[in-house]
Amino acid sequence: MQQVRPPEFGEAWKWWLPPHYSSFGDEVDTLFHWIFWITMVTFVGVELVMLYFCFKYKRNPARKATYTHGSHSLEVAWTIIPAVILVALGVASTKTWATIKNPTDSDYPQEFQTTVKIVAQQFAWNVTYAGDDKTLGTDDDFTETNILNVPFEPIDAEGNATTEENVRVMLTSQDVIHSLFIPVLRVKQDAVPGYLGNVWFDVQRMTSPGPDKKHLTGDSRYSEDGRTLIDWEESYEIACAELCGLGHSQMRMQLKAVPRADWEAWSHTKSAAAKARAAAK
Amino acid sequence: MSTTAPAPAHADHAAAGHGHHELPFLRKWVFSTDHKVIGLQYLFCCLFTLMVGGLLALMVRWQIAYPAGAKPTEEQVQELRSRGLTGAELDAELAKIDNDRPFPILGELLWGEHLEPELVNAGEVGEAGVFGNSNGMMPAEWYNVAFTMHASVMIFLVIIPMLTGAFGNWVIPLQLGAKDMAFPFLNGLSFWTWICAVLILFASFFVDPAGIGAGAGWTSYPPLSDVVTPTAGPGQTLWCIGVIIGGTSSIMGSMNYITTIVNLRAPGLSLFRMPLTTWAAFITSILQLFATPVLSSAMAMLLFDRHMGTSFFLPEGLIFTGETVPNAGGGQVILWQHIFWFYSHPAVYIMILPAMGIVSDVIAVWSRKPIFGYRPMVYSMSAIAGLGFVVWGHHMFQSGMNPVLGTTFMISTIMIALPSAVKVFNWLGTLWGGQITFSPAMLFALGFVSMFVIGGLSGIYMANAPFDIFIHDTYFIVAHIHYVLFTGSVMGIFSGIYHWFPKMFARHMNDAWGKVHFWLTFIFMNGVFFPMHIIGLGGYPRRYASFRGYDFLAPYEGMNVFMTWCAILLGLSQFIFLANFFGSLLFGKKATSDNPWHANSLEWSTQTPPPHGNWIGPVPTVYHGPYEYSNPNCKEDYAPQWMPMQTIYGGSTAAAPAAPIVATGGTPPPPHPAH
Ligand code: HEM
Ligand SMILES: [Cu+2]
Ligand SMILES: [Cu+2]
Numbered sequence: 041m042q043q044v045r046p047p048e049f050g051e052a053w054k055w056w057l058p059p060h061y062s063s064f065g066d067e068v069d070t071l072f073h074w075i076f077w078i079t080m081v082t083f084v085g086v087e088l089v090m091l092y093f094c095f096k097y098k099r100n101p102a103r104k105a106t107y108t109h110g111s112h113s114l115e116v117a118w119t120i121i122p123a124v125i126l127v128a129l130g131v132a133s134t135k136t137w138a139t140i141k142n143p144t145d146s147d148y149p150q151e152f153q154t155t156v157k158i159v160a161q162q163f164a165w166n167v168t169y170a171g172d173d174k175t176l177g178t179d180d181d182f183t184e185t186n187i188l189n190v191p192f193e194p195i196d197a198e199g200n201a202t203t204e205e206n207v208r209v210m211l212t213s214q215d216v217i218h219s220l221f222i223p224v225l226r227v228k229q230d231a232v233p234g235y236l237g238n239v240w241f242d243v244q245r246m247t248s249p250g251p252d253k254k255h256l257t258g259d260s261r262y263s264e265d266g267r268t269l270i271d272w273e274e275s276y277e278i279a280c281a282e283l284c285g286l287g288h289s290q291m292r293m294q295l296k297a298v299p300r301a302d303w304e305a306w307s308h309t310k311s312a313a314a315k316a317r318a319a320a321k
Numbered sequence: 322m323s324t325t326a327p328a329p330a331h332a333d334h335a336a337a338g339h340g341h342h343e344l345p346f347l348r349k350w351v352f353s354t355d356h357k358v359i360g361l362q363y364l365f366c367c368l369f370t371l372m373v374g375g376l377l378a379l380m381v382r383w384q385i386a387y388p389a390g391a392k393p394t395e396e397q398v399q400e401l402r403s404r405g406l407t408g409a410e411l412d413a414e415l416a417k418i419d420n421d422r423p424f425p426i427l428g429e430l431l432w433g434e435h436l437e438p439e440l441v442n443a444g445e446v447g448e449a450g451v452f453g454n455s456n457g458m459m460p461a462e463w464y465n466v467a468f469t470m471h472a473s474v475m476i477f478l479v480i481i482p483m484l485t486g487a488f489g490n491w492v493i494p495l496q497l498g499a500k501d502m503a504f505p506f507l508n509g510l511s512f513w514t515w516i517c518a519v520l521i522l523f524a525s526f527f528v529d530p531a532g533i534g535a536g537a538g539w540t541s542y543p544p545l546s547d548v549v550t551p552t553a554g555p556g557q558t559l560w561c562i563g564v565i566i567g568g569t570s571s572i573m574g575s576m577n578y579i580t581t582i583v584n585l586r587a588p589g590l591s592l593f594r595m596p597l598t599t600w601a602a603f604i605t606s607i608l609q610l611f612a613t614p615v616l617s618s619a620m621a622m623l624l625f626d627r628h629m630g631t632s633f634f635l636p637e638g639l640i641f642t643g644e645t646v647p648n649a650g651g652g653q654v655i656l657w658q659h660i661f662w663f664y665s666h667p668a669v670y671i672m673i674l675p676a677m678g679i680v681s682d683v684i685a686v687w688s689r690k691p692i693f694g695y696r697p698m699v700y701s702m703s704a705i706a707g708l709g710f711v712v713w714g715h716h717m718f719q720s721g722m723n724p725v726l727g728t729t730f731m732i733s734t735i736m737i738a739l740p741s742a743v744k745v746f747n748w749l750g751t752l753w754g755g756q757i758t759f760s761p762a763m764l765f766a767l768g769f770v771s772m773f774v775i776g777g778l779s780g781i782y783m784a785n786a787p788f789d790i791f792i793h794d795t796y797f798i799v800a801h802i803h804y805v806l807f808t809g810s811v812m813g814i815f816s817g818i819y820h821w822f823p824k825m826f827a828r829h830m831n832d833a834w835g836k837v838h839f840w841l842t843f844i845f846m847n848g849v850f851f852p853m854h855i856i857g858l859g860g861y862p863r864r865y866a867s868f869r870g871y872d873f874l875a876p877y878e879g880m881n882v883f884m885t886w887c888a889i890l891l892g893l894s895q896f897i898f899l900a901n902f903f904g905s906l907l908f909g910k911k912a913t914s915d916n917p918w919h920a921n922s923l924e925w926s927t928q929t930p931p932p933h934g935n936w937i938g939p940v941p942t943v944y945h946g947p948y949e950y951s952n953p954n955c956k957e958d959y960a961p962q963w964m965p966m967q968t969i970y971g972g973s974t975a976a977a978p979a980a981p982i983v984a985t986g987g988t989p990p991p992p993h994p995a996h
Binding site for chain 2 (some may be wrong): 082126142
């Protein structure tokens with residue numbers, strides 16, 4: 041089967057947010073849309089009023105300027121109204137923030153189906169997988185550089201997850217600060233030396249190609265006309281978002297989201313090899 | 322101190338012969354203690370540093386648009402194909418294509434001769450440049466130095482000294498009716514200390530044998546800035562020292578302004594009769610005085626870590642290029658960020674509040690209206706300053722800081738947008754019903770208001786912690802900073818220069834060229850900075866030497882090139898300003914009036930340019946607030962602070978103060994201007 045990129049790839053997202061694939065991506069983008077409309081209305085309003093005043097109150101010797109030092113009620117109004125909007129926005133955002141970052145929150149995952157450890161360095165990501173025993177720090181762990189391979193969370197055509205696939209990344213660095221940035225998952229977390237941080241995410245993908253082509257990205261395979269999604273081994277880009285030295289712009293990692301079974305098979309092969317190597321030592 | 326200045330002190334001062342004896346040249350123009358001379362010294366030096374900072378910005382932009390390693394374009398391949406080339410032949414021709422573009426003029430001078438790929442492949446080496454040889458293309462280390470120094474120069478050597486040093490010095494004592502600053506010697510010392518900082522920061526380009534200066538960003542996060550490596554060598558050390566010394570100058574300056582404003586106000590000038598430029602300077606100085614020592618302490622710790630074996634910011638087990646860092650252990654990386662932002666968040670308001678003050682005065686004068694909501698303006702500036710000390714964590718949402726703190730900082734940060742909004746509404750209120758003249762000063766002030774809105778609103782996106790996850794450290798942040806600092810502070814600076822130029826130099830700048838300067842600046846700056854929001858929404862990370870290597874960044878090449886060319890045109894437009902500024906200085910229309918704009922505040926009451934000691938004879942007495950424009954009780958549309966309304970205008974006495982009528986040495990208002 042020929043691999044064809046859909047014509048709209050890349051260019052399609054150029055003017056707006058890229059697509060999102062994590063379960064919290066939608067909440068984050070919803071907040072963005074709220075802020076976008078609130079700020080747009082404010083912006084357009086302020087600029088229009090200003091332009092109007094500029095034309096209407098252009099110097100005209102026939103007229104005298106209005107003599108006023110202000111208006112108490114106006115001041116109160118334009119303090120209280122934005123304050124209410126801003127506080128509402130803040131309150132509405134706390135929940136999403138907690139879901140993503142705060143382990144004590146009720147929506148923070150209780151269970152992680154996959155845990156990996158990433159040690160960043162100048163200028164690479166070392167990803168250690170737990171291996172067959174699902175425990176980090178044992179002989180069957182294996183480390184891959186610049187590849188983050190995780191099982192995806194299948195969702196049906198209605199967009200509901202059929203099983204949970206939460207991934208936890210234990211994140212640190214051995215030299216300077218780096219930052220794990222996965223644009224399509226709306227994930228970013230600094231990798232700080234001397235501190236083992238936590239990030240979690242899930243990668244949601246449809247079990248069958250949806251009509252909305254929501255998932256058109258990465259190395260998916262399409263029919264020759266580039267229209268129909270046939271098979272998809274998706275891979276997304278991960279970038280480093282914190283200045284870390286000369287190679288900062290070259291710290292690229294691939295995120296691969298594969299079906300659980302494929303992932304198990306891959307992990308088992310790697311893990312067995314690592315175990316054999318350890319035994320041979 | 323009460324609301325009146327100690328008048329006897331002024332009298333003594335005047336009696337001592339101020340303005341009557343000539344100082345030797347060096348004392349008068351170089352090691353001066355006269356606030357006006359010092360102000361102008363800052364002004365001229367800052368115009369120079371602005372050009373340096375601007376050049377660095379163009380280098381950064383060029384690198385982003387044209388990083389090395391450009392592949393043959395689609396058209397070039399097609400062209401070769403159409404000539405019937407295929408296979409190995411085609412590959413050979415493709416290998417000859419050179420799409421790399423060295424920085425115009427300077428590229429080859431700095432980084433060596435640019436050779437065709439054919440010659441490079443044949444092993445030929447071109448002539449080396451000042452900073453080594455990388456085939457004329459900017460190497461990554463230079464890119465890092467360029468953006469680090471661009472930001473450092475713009476912040477520490479242009480905007481802060483221009484606003485507090487140049488305008489603060491020149492305008493404040495005059496608006497206060499003071500004969501000079503409270504501590505004139507300290508004032509001169511502060512300027513020369515700042516000059517040392519300039520020299521040291523500039524020297525950081527040249528001290529390193531490898532030709533690399535400070536390249537850890539203006540935020541200089543450890544361990545990158547902390548461990549001495551080839552990429553953070555002597556240049557980084559000098560950078561820390563330069564920032565400490567610059568900070569020392571700020572501290573001296575701010576103490577001076579605070580003391581002057583508290584103690585040396587003219588008789589009758591209560592705090593709430595001060596023009597907003599002076600109010601802004603007052604609040605800014607308080608911010609500076611409290612925040613700057615914190616920055617200095619951070620820098621000192623960084624220096625100790627680098628050169629004395631301490632490890633304030635270095636945790637155990639750091640491995641750099643395969644080797645353990647010997648002094649690492651027990652430190653906290655994030656500690657730096659807390660200390661640094663505790664200074665640097667207030668610092669961003671140090672960079673905007675004075676511009677807000679200037680713009681307020683300019684808008685009032687050029688729309689012949691009292692400031693709408695004078696007290697709310699003062700209160701909102703104070704609120705910005707106060708809240709400014711409790712929001713620093715919004716720079717650290719993704720740093721690994723406790724997520725509960727993230728929530729707290731999100732709320733406080735969102736709230737700081739409120740006083741900014743109040744200020745914008747009050748500026749609009751001031752325009753309402755006005756008599757607006759679109760002078761260059763007014764155009765820049767209006768530009769400030771309209772563009773600051775964008776910067777303030779984009780702040781709300783980033784203040785939103787969950788959404789900041791996505792845009793943190795992307796070009797969205799870069800868009801934000803430039804909308805507040807370039808389209809904000811820098812436009813405020815231009816506005817101030819056009820407004821006070823006739824008082825400073827007794828000549829007028831050319832109006833028409835001023836307007837051309839405004840429109841070109843306005844258009845091109847939006848061309849540079851607006852698309853940054855868009856690529857930021859696409860996740861384009863900041864501080865990337867090259868977008869090549871990422872599929873998701875490839876679509877932004879066109880926008881990057883567009884922004885770069887807008888930046889170049891923006892830079893070129895500033896030569897119109899420079900020509901106008903220096904041309905007018907020498908040949909401009911002579912100022913015929915001491916108060917050409919019919920303004921109310923005290924700086925317009927004295928001779929042009931103001932003499933040594935600011936007023937010949939006693940300082941003026943103040944009878945009312947600074948914004949009595951278009952008062953219906955007055956014949957004229959303005960009422961200078963130094964004149965009791967009923968004496969000059971013969972209006973009804975209803976609005977007149979009970980103050981005695983005194984001869985003041987001020988000039989009576991000239992007839993109405995023929996605008
Ligand atoms: C309306 C109120 C404002 C809000 C809510 C706001 C919010 C923020 C936030 C949340 C960040 C951090 C973004 C991140 O790194 O993820 C930020 C960065 C920044 N802001 Fe603002 N801001 C406001 C006004 C201003 C003003 C008036 C200035 C300067 C004159 C300013 C200058 C900066 C600078 C320089 C940075 C970037 C620092 C860096 O990382 O290099 N901001 N702002
Ligand atoms: Cu990096
Ligand atoms: Cu801040």
